[in-house]
Amino acid sequence: MAEITASLVKELRERTGAGMMECKKALTQNDGDIDAAAEWLRKQGLAKADKKASRVAAEGRIALAQDGGKAVLVEVNSETDFVANDANFKAFADAVAQAALSSGAGDVEALKAATLASGESVEEGRAAAVAKLGENIQVRRLVRIDSAHNVAAYVHGGKIGVLVEVAGGDADFARGVAMHVAAMNPPYNKQADVPAEFIAKEKEIELAKMSEKDRAKPAEILEKIISGKLAKIVNEVSLYGQPYVLNTDQTVEQAAKAAGADVLGFTRLVVGEGIEKPVEDYAAEVAKAMQV
Structure with a gap:
């Protein structure tokens, strides 16, 4: 059994948003494997989100x-x-x-x-x-x-930058999509772009979260329940499935159709994403200095 250290528990807690005791239990159940522990928490319905990528x-x-x-x-x-x-x-x-x-x-x-x-x-x-x-x-x-198509570039506060390529529509719609991407950070463009592996993993997680009573329902009913949950998840992670920030009565897909446009792709950059910066522990520094 791997040693479950306080720092490992802290990292899992920051990554998932789950409570400290739940994180410790998850790590114990998964022999200290933080990725497996994060997935275990999601299956138990205890993890709010995997926030590691957005740090x-x-x-x-x-x-x-x-x-x-x-x-x-x-x-x-x-x-x-x-x-x-x-x-x-x-x-x-x-x-x-x-x-x-x-x-x-x-x-x-x-x-x-x-x-x-x-x-x-x-x-x-x-x-x-x-x-x-x-x-x-x-x-x-x-x-x-x-590109020969409409290209929108948008920077928010110097911290988030987006490039969007749109066939058809006009410059205003393309800029609106760029602003949406900056605000909502969709991982994928269209629902068809969501990888099958991602959907399979989410299905496994949703099944694990269901009660024994629900899992005992007839296969066709269970499939409808799971399909509905997966459709919601796919819409949440795809640009086209999300409510359009400039008109939340429409999805981005509906707004694109109304504008006679097709979003071909986008890129989003956030300052410092993926870079770990040491956290200053001033109390420890002072304690160490006093021992010298």
């Missing part, structure tokens, strides 16, 4: 540059939000986005060699920004789109 730890900005159907988003990171809001940092991030658009760079490595409006390379500009602002600054990610 944001780093600071910085998402910058945008666009010219018609060509658009880019770049993520430029800093150590603190204070620097991320500095005018010099903002100007550097915007300059990097413009260099990405102008150069046609397809990835960060190519972007580093691209030329800024100042005449220096992006990498040289980054080094200068580090010297001026006194923090580690990195150009982390770049996404771009080049």
Whole structure:
């Protein structure tokens, strides 16, 4: 049996939103395997959501540059939000986005060699920004789109950036979809895009959550119940199935049909997603200092 440490319980609790005792029990039941424990909690109906993927730890900005159907988003990171809001940092991030658009760079490595409006390379500009602002600054990610269709680019508060490609419709509808994606973060575009493996796993979880009485119902009735639950889940995780944020009386799919449009795809970036940032334990630091 693996040791169930306090830190492991804490991590599972932060990831699932379940109570501490439930998390400890889940880890004990699954020999310390945190992924299996998270799934076990979901099957028991105790986990609110797996929040690990949405944890944001780093600071910085998402910058945008666009010219018609060509658009880019770049993520430029800093150590603190204070620097991320500095005018010099903002100007550097915007300059990097413009260099990405102008150069046609397809990835960060190519972007580093691209030329800024100042005449220096992006990498040289980054080094200068580090010297001026006194923090580690990195150009982390770049996404771009080049299309003959409607392209909408939207950045919310410098922290969330979205690119959307839409066939048909107009620029206003495309921008509305970009705002929806920024707000609702759908993992998939259309219901048909949801992987079969995901649906199979959700079916297994829904069956495990049902009472013995419900599971004893005739197969055709049980299948209808499960199908209804799965349809709801698929709509929740797909853009087309979600209520449209600009008109919640319609789904995005219905709004697209009304606009004569078809959403071909989208990309969403959030500052710092996927980066773990150490949590400062000032009490421990003070205690340690007193022992010296």
